[in-house]
Amino acid sequence: MDHPVYNFNAGPAVLPKPVMLKAQEEFVNYRGCGYGIIEESHRAANFDEVIQAAEANLRKLMGISDDYEVLFLQGGASLQFAMIPMNLMIPGKKIAVCDTGEWSHKAMKEMKILGADVDLVFDGSANKFSAIGDVKSWKFDQDAAYAYICANNTIYGTEYHEYPDTGNVPLVADMSSDIMSHVIDVNRFGLIFAGAQKNMGPAGVALVVIRKDLPARCPETVPTMLRYSTHIKSKSLFNTPSTFGIYMIRLVTDWMLEQGGVPAIQKKNEAKAAKLYAAIDNSPMFRGTCCKCSRSNMNVCFRIGEGNEELEKKFVAEAKAAGLIGLKGHRAVGGLRASIYNAMPEEGVDTLIAFMDDFAAKNA
Amino acid sequence: MDHPVYNFNAGPAVLPKPVMLKAQEEFVNYRGCGYGIIEESHRAANFDEVIQAAEANLRKLMGISDDYEVLFLQGGASLQFAMIPMNLMIPGKKIAVCDTGEWSHKAMKEMKILGADVDLVFDGSANKFSAIGDVKSWKFDQDAAYAYICANNTIYGTEYHEYPDTGNVPLVADMSSDIMSHVIDVNRFGLIFAGAQKNMGPAGVALVVIRKDLPARCPETVPTMLRYSTHIKSKSLFNTPSTFGIYMIRLVTDWMLEQGGVPAIQKKNEAKAAKLYAAIDNSPMFRGTCCKCSRSNMNVCFRIGEGNEELEKKFVAEAKAAGLIGLKGHRAVGGLRASIYNAMPEEGVDTLIAFMDDFAAKNA
Numbered sequence: 086m087d088h089p090v091y092n093f094n095a096g097p098a099v100l101p102k103p104v105m106l107k108a109q110e111e112f113v114n115y116r117g118c119g120y121g122i123i124e125e126s127h128r129a130a131n132f133d134e135v136i137q138a139a140e141a142n143l144r145k146l147m148g149i150s151d152d153y154e155v156l157f158l159q160g161g162a163s164l165q166f167a168m169i170p171m172n173l174m175i176p177g178k179k180i181a182v183c184d185t186g187e188w189s190h191k192a193m194k195e196m197k198i199l200g201a202d203v204d205l206v207f208d209g210s211a212n213k214f215s216a217i218g219d220v221k222s223w224k225f226d227q228d229a230a231y232a233y234i235c236a237n238n239t240i241y242g243t244e245y246h247e248y249p250d251t252g253n254v255p256l257v258a259d260m261s262s263d264i265m266s267h268v269i270d271v272n273r274f275g276l277i278f279a280g281a282q283k284n285m286g287p288a289g290v291a292l293v294v295i296r297k298d299l300p301a302r303c304p305e306t307v308p309t310m311l312r313y314s315t316h317i318k319s320k321s322l323f324n325t326p327s328t329f330g331i332y333m334i335r336l337v338t339d340w341m342l343e344q345g346g347v348p349a350i351q352k353k354n355e356a357k358a359a360k361l362y363a364a365i366d367n368s369p370m371f372r373g374t375c376c377k378c379s380r381s382n383m384n385v386c387f388r389i390g391e392g393n394e395e396l397e398k399k400f401v402a403e404a405k406a407a408g409l410i411g412l413k414g415h416r417a418v419g420g421l422r423a424s425i426y427n428a429m430p431e432e433g434v435d436t437l438i439a440f441m442d443d444f445a446a447k448n449a
Numbered sequence: 450m451d452h453p454v455y456n457f458n459a460g461p462a463v464l465p466k467p468v469m470l471k472a473q474e475e476f477v478n479y480r481g482c483g484y485g486i487i488e489e490s491h492r493a494a495n496f497d498e499v500i501q502a503a504e505a506n507l508r509k510l511m512g513i514s515d516d517y518e519v520l521f522l523q524g525g526a527s528l529q530f531a532m533i534p535m536n537l538m539i540p541g542k543k544i545a546v547c548d549t550g551e552w553s554h555k556a557m558k559e560m561k562i563l564g565a566d567v568d569l570v571f572d573g574s575a576n577k578f579s580a581i582g583d584v585k586s587w588k589f590d591q592d593a594a595y596a597y598i599c600a601n602n603t604i605y606g607t608e609y610h611e612y613p614d615t616g617n618v619p620l621v622a623d624m625s626s627d628i629m630s631h632v633i634d635v636n637r638f639g640l641i642f643a644g645a646q647k648n649m650g651p652a653g654v655a656l657v658v659i660r661k662d663l664p665a666r667c668p669e670t671v672p673t674m675l676r677y678s679t680h681i682k683s684k685s686l687f688n689t690p691s692t693f694g695i696y697m698i699r700l701v702t703d704w705m706l707e708q709g710g711v712p713a714i715q716k717k718n719e720a721k722a723a724k725l726y727a728a729i730d731n732s733p734m735f736r737g738t739c740c741k742c743s744r745s746n747m748n749v750c751f752r753i754g755e756g757n758e759e760l761e762k763k764f765v766a767e768a769k770a771a772g773l774i775g776l777k778g779h780r781a782v783g784g785l786r787a788s789i790y791n792a793m794p795e796e797g798v799d800t801l802i803a804f805m806d807d808f809a810a811k812n813a
Contacts, residue, residue: 097692
């Protein structure tokens with residue numbers, strides 16, 4: 086193999102090489118203190134500097150104003166599926182949901198367990214979740230407690246390229262798999278959340294960006310750890326957070342700023358995705374699985390023919406042997422998937438395309 | 450300084466040096482796979498081997514039988530304060546609580562938010578939480594849903610040296626700060642939980658050991674992520690867990706087995722604690738803050754005189770300059786505290802004692 090191993094897993098996923106090397110270098114002796122940051126107290130000055138820098142970097146990269154709080158929580162996006170309705174639902178008011186696949190289903194399931202009424206504004210099941218559709222045509226009842234979307238769908242490979250206008254209804258978005266991959270206007274959202282393990286850092290940290298007026302909705306009956314107000318008051322240090330995870334987010338966001346911030350990274354992401362989709366579209370063997378209108382720049386889903394499972398298995402195995410890891414599609418849909426997050430270098434995509442062309446030629 | 454830096458923080462805390470070096474060595478290239486375990490999918494064979502080894506190690510070290518499930522969760526002990534009553538409370542039945550300080554208060558607060566009735570079996574506030582008292586005299590109503598204790602109290606420096614007999618009432622224990630520091634009989638407990646960041650690994654993983662009959666109590670109204678049954682069914686992989694944290698637990702438990710397991714570690718812990726308490730008791734300057742009957746082998750709390758805050762401040766600052774970190778007592782009680790978990794080498798305790806003697810002589 087004349088290239089490094091490229092990791093196309095959907096998450097946990099590849100991290101920027103300079104970040105990995107820096108974390109390794111200071112792992113047992115953080116900036117000369119004599120022990121690792123992973124061993125440091127979350128109340129110590131060393132860690133205080135880390136969490137403040139991580140928040141400042143995120144505010145800069147995403148353009149988060151003082152109208153929003155930035156929280157580092159645990160439990161991943163899946164715990165947010167419960168925390169969001171626990172904190173934001175309003176008795177007698179519906180939650181408007183745009184259903185674009187498995188992750189919005191999981192979020193809806195928790196809303197229903199908690200007794201909320203769901204108003205399905207968009208139902209992607211009609212087209213098997215292969216397209217987001219025309220968000221401009223979506224109608225939001227202005228009496229809804231909030232509206233909910235999943236910004237990028239890792240399993241189906243679809244992504245919102247524009248966001249719906251929900252009027253005065255706070256828009257809540259799961260951005261786990263495309264956060265900071267492209268420029269957004271945070272002010273259009275009531276709450277943005279994301280598991281860190283795709284574009285931001287390792288598994289075990291969930292970022293929540295929440296508009297300051299929203300946490301007051303939470304009823305007294307919600308346990309302390311599940312209230313946003315708890316974590317706001319204590320600046321994400323109500324209890325011991327995932328300190329090493331937050332440290333890694335700080336390093337990743339430092340790296341993103343060095344890259345020129347989100348606009349520069351977006352440009353690279355668009356170029357990587359365009360290249361890979363062109364290779365699929367121009368190939369006699371491969372075909373993309375979703376509508377061109379909604380293709381994700383993060384998770385490129387494709388199949389061999391109409392779904393040749395034997396050949397797909399062979400593809401995954403031979404790719405792995407060639408140092409291209411994690412190309413199997415999600416078990417819910419099968420097929421193939423290349424996750425090309427911020428940290429995937431363009432050379433990784435080029436190497437994958439060369440492998441695909443070679444595989445197609447050999448297995449025509 | 451003619452010795453390494455010793456980190457006496459109460460948690461996150463010192464990790465075994467060989468574990469830190471091993472994690473550093475393989476950080477960017479895990480066992481030759483070409484990338485780090487922190488970048489690996491939680492569904493991949495590499496991580497599957499890690500989580501299975503971590504569980505097998507814990508079962509061996511703690512003597513956990515097949516009657517119990519072992520779970521790696523997120524949210525720390527603080528989320529368990531809510532999850533335990535959500536899953537185990539029974540309408541109309543009380544929860545028996547033994548109150549030994551701040552951590553049991555926090556657990557009780559969540560029980561009450563969730564509408565449970567608390568039966569205070571022991572109230573340590575009368576002696577300002579300086580002693581656990583005679584657990585043999587405690588009476589447990591056999592109609593209680595469960596009984597609750599905090600096995601080691603980091604803030605007050607007290608620890609149970611025997612556990613109460615609760616009869617048929619399942620005993621739930623917060624062992625965050627003394628898990629695997631001494632031999633216990635898991636079969637006496639219904640549920641044991643512990644944040645990893647003291648004796649097991651980094652912050653961001655909570656271990657739960659639960660008797661298999663208990664999760665069935667959970668009502669349908671509890672969100673999916675907050676049900677033990679969810680994590681049992683999916684073997685802690687319902688969503689992405691803190692993969693790097695679990696990897697570190699695997700390394701720490703490998704190291705513990707190499708040390709001779711919990712009995713050998715207990716012997717070392719008792720020797721370290723005995724030495725440090727003797728130094729305090731024999732000193733003209735220092736005094737222990739809690740009853741000798743309940744002294745913790747993990748968190749040694751002491752003061753200068755009756756609480757000479759000026760001199761204590763000087764002690765903490767000069768100790769830090771001498772490479773002895775994290776000796777300030779918890780902000781709730783003040784004073785001094787040395788946390789001497791499994792990973793603190795005996796040389797660290799010896800160095801601290803020498804510093805204390807020297808400080809006492811110079812500031813007599």
